[in-house]
Amino acid sequence: MSRDARLYPLRQTHVEPQDDALWNWAQNAQVGSRQQVKRPANEAELQQLLRQSQCQVRVVGSKLSPGRMLHVGENDLLLDLSALSGLIASDENSVTFGASTPLQQVYRTLTEMDRMLGSSPGVIAVQTLAGAMATGTHGQGLQQSSLADEALRIRMVLADGSLREFDRGDDDFAAAQVTLGALGIITAVTLRTEPFRIFTCHKFAVSADNLEQDLPRWNDEYPLSKAWWFVDDNLMHVWNAHEASDAECQRYEQNHRQVVEHANTGDDSLNDTIDQTLAHMHRDTQIHGKGGKQFRTVTRFRDFTDVTGDIYQLFCRGIAVPQINVEIGVPLENTPAIISKVKSWYAENRPHMHYPIILRCTGASSAWLSPSYQRPTCYFGFVVYYADDGSLSQDGLHFLTEIEKLLVEEGGRPHWGKYYDDQRYTWREIYPKWDEFRALRRQLDPQLRFSNDYINTLFD
Known part of the structure; x- marks a missing residue:
């Protein structure tokens, strides 16, 4: 198989600091030039900027998304909204943050307030709040869904510079x-909050022989569950978490x-x-020797032990490493049959497994474009890391291509912020409100200013 450069771009490993080209975080796509970036100091400046220009506009955020989501033409604008960050307001049951607040700041602030979100966190916390919501970022557990499902109010600047609040x-x-x-352009988000709670996470390894029955059971029995499937060895590594006991909470506070x-020994x-x-x-x-961060994502499974901590300490443990990451959500009710198909496909093809x-799994989402919209969902995630020279394993990419085909046939919906x-x-066909979203887009942005080639391909 030859690499599809459109889907799986190579990474630039030597970007000069003085280079005017602006790259996404993974440095596998140029999104524009540094001269195109504007940094409004506040919401009013953002409104004025939109009123005074007629070009297309995209927000760069943390630049973690594939470059095609961010890229603009040479006469268009890229917006750095990092000034629209931080806690704006709070009450007993909600918090309002600037849209560009990094999730790690959101989580830290909530913890200091003895509050938390009802949604389980994704693994990477350097994302901005608005960027994570806009791409459907989610955690794990059937009692919750995406981060966007915790929103109570979304404040947005429209294409003509006017303001609108969605409640x-x-x-x-x-x-x-x-x-x-x-x-x-989202400028602020109000999120509902819950009392701060502590969890104990039970970690164990088990055969994948009964995964079709085990995965639904784990998710039914525990509010938070995550699993890694080492298909080559037919083994699972599982994290199941529940609220900590009084004694465990006391140890945590101490x-x-x-x-x-x-x-003491794992x-x-x-x-x-x-x-x-x-x-x-x-x-x-x-990469020779112990290598870098990507290897730490696996070595953390060595000598594992049960742990007690807050939800962010336990599950927001991702290490940001340049990678091709594919994640497809399928209907939870069909997941046992899909696991059986994956097993059969693996036995027949024996693909090269780069990573488990x-x-x-998550509960259903109310967001029209969430991969979990109106259905409990099981997300299958796949990773291929870049080599030091910016190349990618051809065997690993072949696996990604073939497994995506299989999951698409099963009604899969891709994670918007990853590769697909x-x-x-x-x-x-897979999003019941697709045409309604397209119509609202035309209403709110008749000149399609918040578009680029990626957005136009999707909706036009």
């Missing part, structure tokens, strides 16, 4: 929850609210599998 219960609110940046490990039953996976990753990435399959082949999907 939960409004007819168009579900469109504003996940927008891909196509409706307007440990100055730092994560408490439940054993479970080593997965260590041989970890060694094998690391060997594959070293070969694929051409990540399995996370848009030509495989018939959007209005």
